[in-house]
Amino acid sequence: MYRKKRLVLPFLLPGLAGILLFYAAPFLGGIWYSLTDGSFENAFVGFQNYQNVWQNRMFQLGLKNTMELSLICAPSLFLISFLLSVALNRMRPAGSFFRNSVLLPYLMPSSAVLMIWLLWFDYGGPVNRMIVALGGERVFWLQGMELRLPVVLLFLWKNLGFCVIIFLAALQAIPDSLYEYATLEGASFGKQAFHITLPLIVPSAFLVFILSWVNAFRIFKEVYFIGGAYPDEPLYTLQNYMNNMYGKLNYQNVTTAAYSFAVIVFALFGLLFFLQNRAQRGLT
Numbered sequence: 401m402y403r404k405k406r407l408v409l410p411f412l413l414p415g416l417a418g419i420l421l422f423y424a425a426p427f428l429g430g431i432w433y434s435l436t437d438g439s440f441e442n443a444f445v446g447f448q449n450y451q452n453v454w455q456n457r458m459f460q461l462g463l464k465n466t467m468e469l470s471l472i473c474a475p476s477l478f479l480i481s482f483l484l485s486v487a488l489n490r491m492r493p494a495g496s497f498f499r500n501s502v503l504l505p506y507l508m509p510s511s512a513v514l515m516i517w518l519l520w521f522d523y524g525g526p527v528n529r530m531i532v533a534l535g536g537e538r539v540f541w542l543q544g545m546e547l548r549l550p551v552v553l554l555f556l557w558k559n560l561g562f563c564v565i566i567f568l569a570a571l572q573a574i575p576d577s578l579y580e581y582a583t584l585e586g587a588s589f590g591k592q593a594f595h596i597t598l599p600l601i602v603p604s605a606f607l608v609f610i611l612s613w614v615n616a617f618r619i620f621k622e623v624y625f626i627g628g629a630y631p632d633e634p635l636y637t638l639q640n641y642m643n644n645m646y647g648k649l650n651y652q653n654v655t656t657a658a659y660s661f662a663v664i665v666f667a668l669f670g671l672l673f674f675l676q677n678r679a680q681r682g683l684t
Contacts, residue, residue, distance in 0.1 A: 434655040449656040459657060462638035466661075469548070469637065470616040473555050477612040481560055482605070485567035486593050490579075502561035513558065514625045518542070521550045545634045547627060554622045559615050563608045570604035571597065606676045610669065617665065 434449055436442045453459050484502070505513065521527050521541035528538040541550050574597065582592050598605060620639030627635045629644060638661055645653040 430655040431659065433651050434659055436652065438650070438652045449652050450660065453653055453656045453660065456653075458636070458641050459638070461633060461636050462641040462657075463661070465634065465636055466617065466619075466638040469552070469619050470613065472548075473552055473619060474609070474612040474616040476552070477556055477559055477563060477616070478605075478609050480556065481563035481608060481612075482567055482598070483593070484560070485564045485571060486589075486597055488564070489568055489571040490589075502564045504561070505557050506559070506561045510621070510625065513554065517550055517554050517626065542626065544632055547632060547635050551619065551622045551626055551635060554626070555616070555619055558622075559612070563611065566604055566608050566611075567601070570601040574600050602676070606672070610672065613668070613672075 435444060435446060437445045437448075488502075519525055523538055523540060523542075527541065532538060539546055541547065578596050579592060582596055587595070618639075620637050620643070623631055623635050623637055623640065624643075629640065629647075630636075631640065638657065642654050642657050645651075645657070
């Protein structure tokens with residue numbers, strides 16, 4: 401076993417070297433910037449930058465909106481992708497077309513997706529026309545709090561296919577005999593999904609949940625595409641704050657905000673790993 405690991409090591413070294421050089425080293429080196437004043441002498445100020453950043457109104461707004469959007473997007477992506485993958489798995493082989501098409505939004509260029517979304521949610525676009533046809537009034541979807549809906553839908557549409565593929569791979573490993581027995585016992589689709597399928601795909605489900613949160617924390621891309629560098633306050637995310645501070649060459653605020661957010665993310669993922677271990681022990 402040890403000899404096999406030694407044979408694999410040369411193939412891993414280039415990738416590990418790239419990670420250390422372009423990710424680990426800058427991450428560790430940036431800690432120093434977050435503890436200095438940014439002057440010519442680059443004097444050490446301790447945690448003064450953290451205190452100033454956490455008292456900054458735009459940082460507080462960005463952190464609040466980022467967490468709110470993540471709490472909306474990540475669970476929604478997980479639930480919708482799970483239900484859709486279960487439905488597609490039950491449709492095989494007739495559902496092969498739908499299984500192949502769910503990845504199309506993930507493969508489409510972001511600029512093309514942006515144009516489609518702006519046209520759909522324009523004041524005179526198809527969404528408002530359908531609302532008027534149903535007896536409602538037009539909505540300014542591209543400004544204010546209403547802008548959150550197009551951003552969330554764009555996030556779900558772009559990231560749904562990848563999560564569905566992961567779920568489908570796990571679902572196809574479950575024996576069909578379990579579903580046949582459950583059907584004979586009169587179990588509904590919902591009961592089979594949550595009492596047979598989900599417990600048997602906990603590792604894959606956990607992976608999808610982690611990816612959902614990671615992508616939700618990166619929702620800045622969707623916000624930037626639609627709202628620009630300075631969107632309305634309901635869409636101003638923490639990444640907007642860091643991007644604007646970087647544009648002003650304020651590296652101290654950028655690194656301070658980044659490490660503050662990193663601590664929150666590590667704590668969240670630590671909690672998720674703890675809950676996964678508890679769930680696996682409960683199923684075994």
